[in-house]
Amino acid sequence: MNLTFLGTSAGSPTSERNVSSIILDLLQERGKIWLFDCGEATQMQMQKAKYSLAKLEMIFLTHLHGDHLFGLPGVLTSRSLLQNQSPLTLIGPKGIKEFIETVTRVSYSWLTYPLNIIEIEHDDTVFEDKQFCIKARQLEHRVPCFGYRIIEKERPASLNxxxxxxxxxxxxxxxxxxxxxxxxxxxxxxxxxxxxxLGDAKPSRKLAILGDTIPCQSSIELAEDVDILVHEATQEDILQDKATERGHSTTVQAATIAKQAKTKRLIITHISPRYSLKDNDQLVNEAKSVFANTDIATDLASFQV
Ligand SMILES: [Zn+2]
Ligand SMILES: [Zn+2]
Incomplete structure (x- = not known):
């Protein structure tokens, strides 16, 4: 299981960072990949990261702001061109169904595989099978926005x-x-x-992937005790007022959530286009001053869970 960041910029892309999208690679666990958010050019980034749309089983959207959404029509319609016509599940806030219906109708596009759309309006368990349970909770942003807690059920012991x-x-x-x-x-x-x-059963893994938000209680609950927390850090510490005004967090606020939730590791992403990669050290060091085990995501970086 690993996380690959396809885009790490907030609001709009830069020459160094594409907009939000993350792959959860479950190829070993179930032969599939899951996508969290789908900003513009996500399918291009998937190709660079060597992931196939044919393996895509689920898409989770945190919210419907364009920097998390505008890659979706391309991903969905390109997937229709594949031989593999396996079903796809799309989970996101209310409005996503209307968006897909409108965009396919107006662009004379169609989907050739079963697309199961689940709209979420309140805190809920949005997916569960014998391997995984996914819980969604509403965060505090300018529009309805959710964070996801991904819980792996017990992993079977391997044969000696x-x-x-x-x-x-x-x-x-x-x-x-x-x-x-x-x-x-x-x-x-x-x-x-x-x-x-049989060897010992391996401990199950937990992670939290949050959408845009100011610090809130839901974030702490989603992130409690997880192996990896993915949290936005749109602004540096000194710009906290600006971050709050726009419904976002700073580096230090993201790290404070990680600390309060007793997470094992924090990855900050959704970095304002005002910062270039040269600012990474400053941003990550601000977070590390509160929560030591922090990394800053860059496009196409992978992290083992
Ligand atoms: Zn955003
Ligand atoms: Zn947003």
């Missing part, structure tokens, strides 16, 4: 392949049964208990 080989149990379909902890009978008559070959 070395031990199996030592005991002359060759690989094959029965490995799958052993992995489920079942007892199987081998061709040579031996009876083998899968539980004897």
């Amino acid at each position: 392949i070395d031990k199996l080989k030592q005991d002359n149990i060759s690989s094959g379909p029965l490995y799958a049964q052993l992995k489920q902890g079942k007892t199987v009978t081998l061709e040579d008559g031996r009876v083998i208990n899968g539980l004897d070959y």
Whole structure:
């Protein structure tokens, strides 16, 4: 599981940073990728990061401001050109359905695969299956805006392949049964208990990906105890008044949320176009003065969860 930032600029792109979009790479866990926000040129950034639209299973939008949304029509319609016609789920604030219907109608476009749109209007569990549970909570921005808490359910223990080989149990379909902890009978008559070959269950992972917001209680609750918190830091510390006025946070405010929520690691993104990459050290050091384990995202940077 890892996070790749496709765009890290706030409001509009710069020559160094594209607008908001993040890939959650679940290729190992479920053979799929999920997208959080979809700013302009997201499909181009996906190609640069070597991710295929064919693997895209879910899109989560934090809010409907253009810098988080305007790449969506391109992503959805390009996906129609693929051979792979697997369903896609789109989750975002109320209005997203009307946006998609309007943009496809006016541009004479159509989608060839099933698109399941889920509009959220209040705090809710927006997705759950046997692997993951995703909770959304409303943040405090100028328009309805949500943050997402992604909780991995317990990860199954892996098989101890070395031990199996030592005991002359060759690989094959029965490995799958052993992995489920079942007892199987081998061709040579031996009876083998899968539980004897399983390692410890790996701890499940949690992360929080928040949309634009001023500091608020929902952010702390979403970020509580997560392995990685992705928080916007539109402005430097000295511009707190400006940040608040526009519904945004500063570096220090993002770090304070990470500290209050006892997160393990903070990644700040959504950086105002007023800053260039040369300002990264200043911005990240401001955050580190409050929460040491902080990184600043740059376009196409990846972080292991
Ligand atoms: Zn924004
Ligand atoms: Zn916004």
